[in-house]
Amino acid sequence: xxxxxxxxxxxxxxxxxxxxxxxxxxxxxSERPLLLAEAGHEEAGHGHGDARGGDEAPxxxxxxxxxxxxxxxxxxxxxxxxxxxxxxxxxxxxxxFVQVLFPWIQAGGFTxxxxxxxxxxxxxxxxxxxxxxxxxxxxxxxxxxHEKAFARYFVYLNLxxxxxxxxxxxxxxxxxFVGWEGVGLCSYLLIGYWYEKQSASDAGKKAFIVNRIGDFxxxxxxxxxxxxxxxxxxxxxxxxxxxLSGNGTLTTEIATAITLLLFVGAVGKSAQIPLYVWLPDxxxxxxxxxxxxxxxxxxxxxxxxxxxxxxxxxxAPVSMGAVAxxxxxxxxxxxxxxITQNDIKRVxxxxxxxxxxxxxxACGVGAFxxxxxxxxxxxxxxxxxxxxxxxxxHALSGQQDMRKMGSLKKHLPITFPTMFIATLAIAxxxxxxxxxxxDEILWKSFSSEHGHLALWAIGTLAAGVTAFYMFRLVFMTFxxxxxxxxxxxxxxxxxxxxxxxxxxxxxxxxxxxxxVGVPEVLxxxxxxxxxxxxVFGHGAAHEAAHHPAALELALMAGSVLVALCGIALAYxxxxxxxxxxxxxxxxxxxxxxxxxxxxxxDEIYDIVIVRKVVNGSIWLWNAFDAxxxxxxxxxxxxxxxxxxxxxxxxxxxxxxxxAFSLLLGAVLVVGYILLR
Amino acid sequence: MEPILxxxxxxxxxxxxxxxxxxxxxxxxxxxxxxxxFAVAALFVLRQAHFLAAIQVIVxxxxxxxxxxxxxxxxxxxxxxxxxxRVTGLRFLGVLAAGLLILESAVLTRRFAMxxxxxxxAGSVQAVGxxxxxxxxxxxxxxxVLLLAAVIGAIALAKKKI
Amino acid sequence: MMExxxxxxxxxxxxxxxxxxxxxxxxxxxxxxxxxxxxxxxNVAFIAVGSHLGDVTGSVFAFMVMTVAAAEAAxxxxxxxxxxxxxxxxDITELNVLKW
Numbered sequence: 001x002x003x004x005x006x007x008x009x010x011x012x013x014x015x016x017x018x019x020x021x022x023x024x025x026x027x028x029x030s031e032r033p034l035l036l037a038e039a040g041h042e043e044a045g046h047g048h049g050d051a052r053g054g055d056e057a058p059x060x061x062x063x064x065x066x067x068x069x070x071x072x073x074x075x076x077x078x079x080x081x082x083x084x085x086x087x088x089x090x091x092x093x094x095x096x097f098v099q100v101l102f103p104w105i106q107a108g109g110f111t112x113x114x115x116x117x118x119x120x121x122x123x124x125x126x127x128x129x130x131x132x133x134x135x136x137x138x139x140x141x142x143x144x145x146h147e148k149a150f151a152r153y154f155v156y157l158n159l160x161x162x163x164x165x166x167x168x169x170x171x172x173x174x175x176x177f178v179g180w181e182g183v184g185l186c187s188y189l190l191i192g193y194w195y196e197k198q199s200a201s202d203a204g205k206k207a208f209i210v211n212r213i214g215d216f217x218x219x220x221x222x223x224x225x226x227x228x229x230x231x232x233x234x235x236x237x238x239x240x241x242x243x244l245s246g247n248g249t250l251t252t253e254i255a256t257a258i259t260l261l262l263f264v265g266a267v268g269k270s271a272q273i274p275l276y277v278w279l280p281d282x283x284x285x286x287x288x289x290x291x292x293x294x295x296x297x298x299x300x301x302x303x304x305x306x307x308x309x310x311x312x313x314x315x316a317p318v319s320m321g322a323v324a325x326x327x328x329x330x331x332x333x334x335x336x337x338x339i340t341q342n343d344i345k346r347v348x349x350x351x352x353x354x355x356x357x358x359x360x361x362a363c364g365v366g367a368f369x370x371x372x373x374x375x376x377x378x379x380x381x382x383x384x385x386x387x388x389x390x391x392x393x394h395a396l397s398g399q400q401d402m403r404k405m406g407s408l409k410k411h412l413p414i415t416f417p418t419m420f421i422a423t424l425a426i427a428x429x430x431x432x433x434x435x436x437x438x439d440e441i442l443w444k445s446f447s448s449e450h451g452h453l454a455l456w457a458i459g460t461l462a463a464g465v466t467a468f469y470m471f472r473l474v475f476m477t478f479x480x481x482x483x484x485x486x487x488x489x490x491x492x493x494x495x496x497x498x499x500x501x502x503x504x505x506x507x508x509x510x511x512x513x514x515x516v517g518v519p520e521v522l523x524x525x526x527x528x529x530x531x532x533x534x535v536f537g538h539g540a541a542h543e544a545a546h547h548p549a550a551l552e553l554a555l556m557a558g559s560v561l562v563a564l565c566g567i568a569l570a571y572x573x574x575x576x577x578x579x580x581x582x583x584x585x586x587x588x589x590x591x592x593x594x595x596x597x598x599x600x601x602d603e604i605y606d607i608v609i610v611r612k613v614v615n616g617s618i619w620l621w622n623a624f625d626a627x628x629x630x631x632x633x634x635x636x637x638x639x640x641x642x643x644x645x646x647x648x649x650x651x652x653x654x655x656x657x658x659a660f661s662l663l664l665g666a667v668l669v670v671g672y673i674l675l676r
Numbered sequence: 677m678e679p680i681l682x683x684x685x686x687x688x689x690x691x692x693x694x695x696x697x698x699x700x701x702x703x704x705x706x707x708x709x710x711x712x713x714f715a716v717a718a719l720f721v722l723r724q725a726h727f728l729a730a731i732q733v734i735v736x737x738x739x740x741x742x743x744x745x746x747x748x749x750x751x752x753x754x755x756x757x758x759x760x761x762r763v764t765g766l767r768f769l770g771v772l773a774a775g776l777l778i779l780e781s782a783v784l785t786r787r788f789a790m791x792x793x794x795x796x797x798a799g800s801v802q803a804v805g806x807x808x809x810x811x812x813x814x815x816x817x818x819x820x821v822l823l824l825a826a827v828i829g830a831i832a833l834a835k836k837k838i
Numbered sequence: 839m840m841e842x843x844x845x846x847x848x849x850x851x852x853x854x855x856x857x858x859x860x861x862x863x864x865x866x867x868x869x870x871x872x873x874x875x876x877x878x879x880x881n882v883a884f885i886a887v888g889s890h891l892g893d894v895t896g897s898v899f900a901f902m903v904m905t906v907a908a909a910e911a912a913x914x915x916x917x918x919x920x921x922x923x924x925x926x927x928x929d930i931t932e933l934n935v936l937k938w
Contacts, residue, residue, distance in 0.1 A: 653937030655869075655930045659860050660770045667773050670780045678840050686848045693852055693875045697859035702867040709871050716852075716878050723845070723889040728881075728900050735904055740874065740911045747915045748867060751922045759864035759929035770861030774854045781850025785843050792839075793892030799885065804901070807894040815898075819905045826909035833916035836923070 005082040009099050009116050012076050012083070012126055013165040019072035019158035023065055027151035030061040035148055062150050069154035070137035073161055077130035084123040088531075095120055095534050098171050098235065105174070109230065117171030117234060121535045124372060125168035125304055128379045132296045133161050135502035139387050140288040142498035143394060153193060153286070160186035164297050168304060173222045173232040176305065180218065180269065183298045184211045190293060191285040203281040210278040214268015218305075221261030225312075228254055238311045245315065252316060259312050259319035263326075266302030272360060273330045276353045277602055283345040287390030290345060295352045295386050296379040303359040303375050307368045310536055314366065320450050324364025328445075328458040331357030333599075335465040339472070340596040343400050344389045347473050351426065352382055354462060358441050361459055365451040367444030369532045373517050374437035380513045381425040381434055384506035388419035391495045391503065392477060396488050402476040404485060409478040411492045414500045416478050418507040423474050425510045427467035428563045433514030435560075438463060440519060442559050447547050460559050467566030475574040521549045521556075681722055689715035700758065706744045713737045725799030845886030852879030866921075866928045870914050877907045 087095050097118040105112035118126075137157060144153050163186055167179025185208075192204030222232060228250060229237045244250035266272070271279035282294045293299070306313060306323060313319055331354045338350035355378050362371035393400055395412055409416050425434035442463070446456035482489060494500065516531075518524020573580050585592040594600065650657075692712030699705040713736045720729035808816045852875055859872025881900040888896015922928055 651937045653934030655933070656770075656861060656864070657766065660766055660773070663770060663773050663777070663857055663861055667777050667780065670777065670784070674780060674783055679844075682840065682844060682848075686844075689848070689878075690851055690855065693855040696871055696875060697855055697863065697868070699868070702865060702871070705868050705871050709874065712852075712875060713878065716882060719845070719848075719882060720885050723885045725885045725889060725897055725900070728885060728897050728904075731901065731904060732881075735908060736874070736878075740908055743911060743915060744867065744871065747919060751919060751928070753922075753928060757927075759927075759931070761862075761864055767862045771858050774857040774861060777857060778850050778854035781853070782847055785846040785850065788843055788846055790842075790887070790891060792890060798889050798892045798894050799897050803894045804897045807898050808901070812898050815902065819902060822909050823905060826912045830912040830916035833913070834919045 005079070005086050006097050006099070006118065008079060009083050009097070009118055009169070010101055011079045012130070013116070013162050013169060015072045015076040015079070016158045016161040016165065019068050020155055020162060022068050022072075023151050023155045023158060026061050026065055026068075027149075027155050030059070031149065031151040034059065038148070062145075065151045065154050066141045069158060070134060070141060072158060073130055073134045073137045076161070076165070077127075077134045080123075080126045080130045083118060084127060087118055087120075087123055092530075092534050096235070100171075110226070112172065112174045112232065114175060115171040115233075116169040116175075118169065119535055120531050120533075121304075121307060121372065122168050124376055124532075126165060128376055129161065129164050129168060129297050132379050132383050132506070133164075133292055135505055136288050136292040136296070136383060136387065137161075139291075139390070139499050139502040140286075142496045143288050143390055144286060145496075147286075149193075153190075156186055156189045156193070157289070157292070160190065160293060160298070164301070167301055171234060173225060173234075176308075177219065177222060180265070180301060180305075181215065183293070183301060184208065184215065184269070187211070187282065187293050187298055190289040191282045193285055193289070197284070200284040203278075203284040207278040207282050210275050211268050214265045214275055214302075216264075217261045217268070218265025221258050221265065224254070224258050224261060228258065234308065241311055241315070250315070255312055255315035256318045259309065259316045260322060262305060262309055262312075263319060263323055266306050266360075267326065268302075269305075270299050270302030270356045270360070271353050272302070272326050272357060273333060276330065276334065277605060279353055280346050280349040280598070283343070283349050287345065287386060287393060290349070291383045291386030291390065294349065295382040299352065299356055300359070300375045300379070303356065303363060303371055306360070306363045307372055307536070310363070310368045313363070317450070320364050320366065322364070323360050324445070324450065324452075324455055327357045327360025327362070327364050328455050328462075329357070330354065331361060331462040332458050332465065333357075335462045335469065336595055337598050338469040339465065340592065342402050344392065344402050344405075344473065344477065345386070345400055347402075347469060348382070348385055348389060351385075351466065351470065354466060355382065355426070357462070358438060358459065361445055361455060362441040365445045365448040365455065367441060367448055368536045369529045370437065370440040370444050372532065373514075373528050374441055377425070377433035377437040377510075377513045380506055381422040381432075381510040384418060384422040384503060384510050385426065387499070387503055387506065388415050388422065391415040391499055392419075394495050394499070395492050396484065397491055399484070399488060402473065404483050404488075405477045406480045406484065407478070407482040408492070412478075412494055414494060414503060418503040419478075420474060421507045422510050423470045425514075427470055427567060428463055428559060430560055431511075433510050433512070436514035436517050436519070439556050439559060440517065443519070443552055443555060446555060447552070456555070460562050463559055464562035464566040467563040468570045471567045471570035472574055475570060479575060480578065519552070519556075521552045678722055682719065685715045685718040685722070688712075689719065700761075701755065702748050702753075702758075703745070706741055706748060709744070710737050710741050713741065720799070723799065727799060727801040727804045730801075839889070842886040842890040846883055849879045849883035849886070852876070852882060855879075864929050864931050866918050866930050869930065870911065870918070873914075874907060874911065877903055 087097060098115055099118075100113050100115040102114050103111065104114040137154075140153065140157065144150060147153060160183060163179050163182025165179070167176055167183060170176040170179060188204045188208040191207050192201045194200045195204070225237065226232050229240050229244065231237055231240070241250065268275045279294055279299065283290055285294070313323070334350045334353035334357065338347050338354065341347045341350060355374070359371045359374050359378070362368070362374060392405070392408060392412065392415060395408070395415070396405065399405070421432070425432040428435045428438045442456055442459045445451045445459055446453065484492070515524075517526050517528035519526060573584075597603070689712050692708045692715060695708035696705045696712060699708065713732060717729045717732040717737075720726075720732060856872045856874075856876030856879060859875065860869050863869055863872065881903055884896045884900040884903070886896075888894070888900075918928060921933065925933065927933075
């Protein structure tokens with residue numbers, strides 16, 4: 001124990017857990033009876049969707065839930081902040097704090113402790129998770145106020161925060177895996193929050209199953225890691241790397257295998273090609289959930305894990321290449337899908353997939369700092385985008401189709417500017433957070449020793465596409481003619497303060513969030529890289545210094561120019577020549593349909609994998625389970641029954657026969673004694 | 677003297693037992709049973725177990741067999757309704773097995789080897805009475821409970837209406 | 839005094855004859871009597887060995903056996919009477935309802 005606030009690090013995950021317990025008790029004992037009673041005499045046809053109307057007086061327990069839910073996360077944020085400040089007060093090389101809570105698994109030479117680790121990397125993560133999480137909790141109070149299952153929602157949300165904090169604070173891969181599975185579970189629960197809706201429960205299952213594929217790779221990677229290193233603790237594993245590579249235990253092949261398996265897990269959790277398909281469907285969940293889980297925090301777990309394992313990835317160039325390639329391809333691939341989508345949340349979902357691709361691109365070129373930096377700024381502006389879109393949806397009583405929006409600018413005086421700021425940030429307009437992080441990634445993907453011109457080109461192109469589809473979203477939503485249905489238009493209103501205040505705060509962070517990492521070439525100082533240095537080392541950064549500053553500036557200008565082109569194109573197509581998009585779509589119907597239908601990836605998966613698996617499962621069910629397993633079980637039962645049927649005939653009911661049996665027994669026993 | 681008497685009474689006991697088992701009518705069996713019990717009582721006397729000999733005559737011959745005879749007369753099965761005994765495979769095997777058991781016990785008997793004790797007063801009324809009312813008092817008292825239970829059980833079972 | 843071996847042999851023979859009666863006969867009354875013969879065979883062994891060892895325990899055991907035999911005879915005969923009232927038979931092969 002070191003004294004000070006760091007000793008209370010355990011409170012950070014414990015507080016949301018407390019919220020789970022308290023809200024869980026409320027949900028179980030106050031809310032559930034109420035809902036059951038209601039379900040008894042009310043028809044099920046009460047339409048669900050984002051934000052329903054309704055003026056019924058709220059039950060008193062709701063106020064308590066609205067206090068506990070965000071309260072515990074806010075408290076966790078406060079504790080995290082104090083802990084991080086304490087950590088920051090130390091010398092850079094001492095910024096590592098491990099708190100062992102209790103020994104968890106001990107088996108032979110294996111020791112798994114439930115331990116927390118605070119270092120610069122996890123510090124950033126817990127601040128993002130608790131900070132953004134707190135704002136989204138507050139936002140949810142307003143957004144979910146018309147929901148019946150209010151307490152249940154906050155139970156899940158708190159549970160998610162707990163799991164995510166466990167994931168990022170764990171000091172070994174085992175604890176990380178607990179959090180990893182925990183967030184997967186919460187994601188499933190929250191996507192399927194409106195479980196009466198078929199598409200929502202299907203989406204939940206899809207997310208869970210696709211994640212399972214990734215988790216399988218992840219756990220295999222952890223096994224191989226333990227087999228190689230004899231430990232799963234971060235500090236021990238990374239400390240043993242030099243010795244083990246020295247004596248030939250840790251070959252490049254093994255490092256590649258471990259990192260690729262771990263990356264399979266990251267691909268599943270962070271929705272990269274080929275396992276990204278669950279994330280767009282996950283938009284079936286409530287919008288704050290999309291903001292928190294499917295944009296700001298959970299999906300970044302894969303990036304965090306890759307960054308955490310950076311020392312291993314650096315040993316495996318093949319894996320680095322794979323990470324970078326997958327990231328880059330995902331970035332451009334999903335960005336193009338984003339162009340054609342009409343559902344406001346789906347555009348943002350593909351945008352998230354695309355931005356996560358950027359983060360992996362950064363990790364893959366060795367710029368882990370840049371990846372985490374983008375993770376942080378993305379958390380701000382993507383959470384803001386989702387919350388603002390939630391505010392729009394709230395205002396339009398559940399309408400998500402952008403073709404039925406338009407000219408909302410004047411109706412939503414707070415939502416519009418905040419969302420516009422976030423759009424500028426994600427488009428990479430200089431001065432805002434997204435610019436600094438995205439530009440650092442692009443620069444590193446070009447300049448780093450692992451980088452390549454092609455990676456930079458793809459990244460830059462994706463940045464342009466991003467700017468285009470984001471401004472398409474803004475123009476379609478806030479500008480132009482109103483295409484709203486008249487009934488909806490009458491009720492358009494700005495959201496309550498509990499929703500707008502988080503928007504404004506996030507807008508502030510979307511602007512200034514990048515200022516901690518201003519590149520040197522612009523005369524700034526990259527505090528963020530300095531902060532992360534104890535974890536990742538300065539390696540890549542110093543190599544980049546070999547390139548002339550002019551080149552960096554030129555590339556920066558180039559990417560900004562591409563982004564501006566994207567914006568200009570969006571302006572041209574959706575403001576000036578509003579008929580043009582349809583004309584283009586008609587001119588290349590094949591291409592348009594393919595992109596509109598997300599390159600038919602879901603359909604291809606369905607044909608190539610899902611149906612085969614389903615058919616295989618049916619075959620296994622019939623041939624293996626029904627015939628073989630059941631055959632064994634039924635066979636044993638039949639043998640026993642047959643034997644019993646035969647043996648029962650010994651029970652003649654005639655006393656003489658029993659007496660004879662007794663006699664025979666006596667004769668045999670005495671005979672045995674005699675012959676012994 | 678003892679071997680001669682043993683052979684005589686032993687032969688009577690075995691003969692009586694065989695007759696008990698082989699008679700068709702139970703009344704004949706019961707009468708032969710008395711013969712066997714008396715012969716066994718005589719053997720007890722030969723082994724100086726005077727108390728047990730007396731009990732054998734009084735309780736067995738005097739009470740148990742009389743009970744048998746009472747029951748035989750009470751239910752009074754007509755001769756033509758007596759069970760018809762037939763030799764079946766199982767019965768034959770049973771008799772064979774019983775013979776085998778006797779053979780086995782004969783072999784076991786040859787192995788019997790225990791030192792003879794000097795005390796002779798092992799079966800007298802005095803010695804048995806003393807043992808029963810000191811060392812085996814609890815068992816003795818419990819037998820009385822057993823007999824009480826048997827009496828009540830017998831009444832409960834045999835009575836037409838309680 | 840004789841060695842107990844002869845008595846033990848006699849005991850075995852009596853017991854065996856009793857067993858034959860139990861196994862081979864159908865008449866419940868005779869079966870009960872055969873049981874008495876078996877018990878008597880056992881008693882012979884107890885008494886013979888008891889006097890051989892000069893131990894009173896043999897007599898005490900034989901006493902207990904007699905008590906149990908008396909009780910058993912009483913209850914057994916009572917059951918027999920009850921069965922006869924019900925079934926009009928003392929043939930044990932006809933009393934076979936207690937089966938599968």
